[in-house]
Amino acid sequence: MHILFLTDNFPPEVNAPASRTFEHCREWVQAGHRVTVIANVPNFPRGKVFPGYRNRPWQRETMDGIQVVRVWTYIAANAGFALRTLDYLSFMVTGFIAGLWLPRPDVIVGTSPQFFTNCAAWMLSVFKWRPFVFELRDLWPESIKTVGAMKDSAALRLLERLELFLYRRATAVVAVTESFRRNLIARGIDGDKVHVVTNGVDLSRFRPMARDPQLAQRLGLTDQFVAGYIGTHGMAHALETVLEAAALMRARPQGVRVRFVLLGDGAQKQALKARAQRMGLDNVLFLDTVPKADVPRYWSLLDVAIIHLRKADNFTQVIPSKLFECMGVGIPVLHGVAGESAGIVEREGVGLVFEPENAQALCDGLLRLAQDQALYRQLRSHCLAAAPRYDRRGLAAKMLGVLTTVAGRG
Template structure:
């Protein structure tokens, strides 16, 4: 962008998108503390924007992890929908690399990571391992989507048929590339994580074998670049060449016209194996370049399964050098791998296709959660009060009803056997899974084939009485005490129903499930599924303390009058089939 900065900011437009640029000088050569301060300043400036601007959604992408702070604040202080894209797992990667060792700082980063994931309405992971790492922090799978970096198929293109590579066209080298050279290029940051000494080890092995026709090109910058250049000079590695970072258009031209093989190189750290999605890989395959990869993981599997090149073991310069020699000496293999690479880029990683998926997540998240921004402060106070009141009331009820709970437990054990409690996974707030607790009301009788009998055959008169009086629900007080449920809210249904809901019906999970809700006092199991779910969503849009009190009082009357316990002709509600007209 062009123009003057005002108060450390510059406003402009890039491809029709309004952009605000902060005056925050940053370099990979800077020390950890200096870079951390720049990250924090960026987060502070972005936070001020997020809390003041009229926006429909906050999108943040890491690293650094501090990029999520504005989204966290806007989510909880203004109710603005928040989508987080995770490019690296923090603090797992810096811990594994030994870059961050301070236990307190690691704990702070871990809390920030947890807060970012749990504040986000949706998370996008750039690699399978990243998605697994997000899930390990307690985020339900339906809030996690894997969208890797994409291929710009219009900018990065392979040579046309019958054209030959021309390494001599590469400009800006300290010494010119000999004509007829076979060029393997690494593009991107030259940092500790990249482990580029592995490439120099391979260069040394190639030089030892007399393969001076194979040249290694480093394009980029970073903290380790000077040390790499010094080693090249000290060991007289004449087959290594360096270029500064290039504009994307120039990089695409150089890869397409002058480079034969793309290099995927990272330090040998297990955390990298499935938790990275480097842009360079997608640039390489867009250009139809075979890829040599020196670390295990999902990219190595992709290269092997689709025959895109040669994955080699880490810390093995002989194998690395042999892979380059093989690709140089076998043009048919090289051509086939390059064609496979471009084909995969077009079929799986097209920017147009992946951008559509990305846009759909942002749009869906914004639409689904736009109700939250309406009277957000009042809603925040309401939810906070309700959460505290629920837990205190549940604790008090458990204490007061403990004699009854003990008595019913003994009756269930006597009449129905063990176990006393029925446990079943159910979807809670945001479709996160929890274990619903109830008193058992059915036997475990099975037919001659070992299959459970129908509900009607297994429901005993004693169990029917427990349901009629809603006594079977009392163990759910423990769920409320844990914060998994509320006294008032849509009833928690079965996990298998999640994929059957329409977009509108799925909004019933925008609040905690409850003992009783709007549907329960307006027909309970006597309602059709369509009407029941419609009333659940109505409650989501009209929550208030007065509505909760009304539902609570009417629930007491409904329990006494024993209305709507079962659907007509069924001992329980018939299964939901996903038919909106049910």
Template sequence: MRVLVLSQYFWPEGFRINELVTALHAKGVEVEVLSGQPNYPGGVVFKGYRAWRCVRDTCLGVTVHRVPLAPRGKGAVRLALNYLSFILSALVFGTYLLRKRPFDAILVFAPSPILQAIPAIWLGRLKQCPTLLWVQDLWPESLSATGHVTHPVLLKGVARVVRWIYQKVDLLLVQSRAFTPKVRALAGSTPIVYYPNSFIDERAEGTVEPIVCPGLDCDFPIVFAGNIGRAQAVEVVLEAATLLRDVEGVRFVMVGDGSQRDWLMQQSANRGLSNLIFPGRYPVEAMPALMQKAAALLVTLADTEIFRLTIPSKIQAYLAAGRPIIACLNGAGAEIVEEAGAGVAVPAEDALALAEAVKTLYKMPESERFEMGAQGRRYYQEHFAHDKLVDTLIGHFEHAVRSQQGCR
């Protein structure tokens, strides 16, 4: 089977689509990728690439077709230009680069912007193959939740575009079951199936390497891994760290980058907090080893309707790590942590509840914390094991191909 993966983000940018492509390739699927020039998250094009070039190279064992784009930057205008330039380039230059290459199916990896599905729909018509859209964020809800777009007229316009996209693809994969009603309201007759994010269990693969990370040399390091942005409501961590500043041995280690990192660092310095550490970004490949050094793993989200429906992809990684999870969020993500018995869930944006949860875990016997982590790993293996989910995706490809062939 020949599959085209369309994703604005791809290696060397650190997204889970990299692991999925690698796994599909290992299972004998002939995968090619249509992507942009790597520049996430800082808006600086990675060494060896140029923003305004078309290039075909090989990454992770597969052929990658890269089209020009405007690098992302600070502010809504720069981000909008980044999104729109990729869509236009994928339509024009992507069509040219792929002109003689047949495919059986197209998969769109769709974190924001979901608009990147537009060139995939066009290519699916040209190649006469089904298009599968893997919905990671709900639009237009995520735009309003993050503050990028708030005007009601603009949000209605985005909703119309999303409706058109949903109804033009052949299969919608949703990363959270809670997404289904919202997607169904716009999708018309397009089939929808639950297909969660996964995480490669590096310990099972025997690839975990030693790692050095500032802040972990204490009795109870709490690791937050990933984007440090508005969606994560990271001010709750600042307030909890302030409440816990006199608790010896407890540190919050904020691994990653994002729009709120500089602000959070400045606020931490203003308050003289020594229990809030910012070691920076680490490669995705290093995260399993880093998480192994944590006493607990922290996930936070803002208190909005959209985020109550979302399962942050880091939850699967945290479950696989086998460490207790502190979930400061509402809805689907908290339900998984509680159902798995993998940690403690507290209301989103509630700093006092977060601080109390930290103290509860800190005082808990190590054997009980160990059992929490073990339950999380068992839940991961049952529900999110990477190899099983890749097989499921291949099954979705095959079914979509058969369905389209049956309609001809």
């Protein structure tokens, strides 16, 4: 089977969409299938082309057996809705054109969160006369309204109609949460064609590691209790709550001293660094994004992982992918996300749930994990026991089953 996959994020980018797509495609290649990915030039999240690449109309490479076609796009940093939309629209056009020149596949997959990629995938399915699968990673444009990037308007309602049009035209929809599936069914989409394949963890990369002594010494984290956030610093993540928690912990006259590490990049990072400086937070360390191969070393520095999203109804439907990486490396989580993902944390017993945007609740959880060693060991043990249930290999096989069925229908 030949699978054509359109995505605007792909390694060497290290965000969740890039990792999921690469790991799934790698498994499909190993299963004996041919996979071609159409992607833009790696530039996320700073809007700067990665070393070794040029933003030109067409370039090809092979990654772990995956044929990757890179196309030109208008590149913008992950800040500003208008410029990012131009980025998305340009990829829709150039990705579609590139697909026309490629051999006819058996199935065409487009992935969100933004769905202009899926517009290109659907148009290619029409021209190539092949089935189209919509991979639903985020409810866009609902999520951009949630973070305040776009107000309710005629334009937003037009985007919502386009969203529903694509769901209906897709032969199948692969959603990453059960909540997304329920959302689509409630909006009139046939539930029989909506399948759930959650995010997961590549257990060949994310496994328990002793704290890297050289890295810890270089960053001044030796013999300290470290709470860390690893991921995008965006509007949706409300990381101001972490800074407020750091201020509360710093103000404690005695007792547990916690160092906070925030690793990653995004639209809000500079504002967060400026705010931390104004607050005099000497217990907060900001680190830039590191290469994909180095990410596990930085996970090893953490005693506790912080997962956080803004307090909003829309975010009760998402499951942050870093939750599964925490399981893989055996790091208990402090989970500031309500809804389906909080249910996983409680059901698997891999951490403590706290109210989103509640800095005091975050501090209470940190102190509890730092002081109660029996609880900490129990949560760590549960992480390692739960991780195999979210192994990316099994999840890739599940999605491959959907694609095989769809391709069989022609």
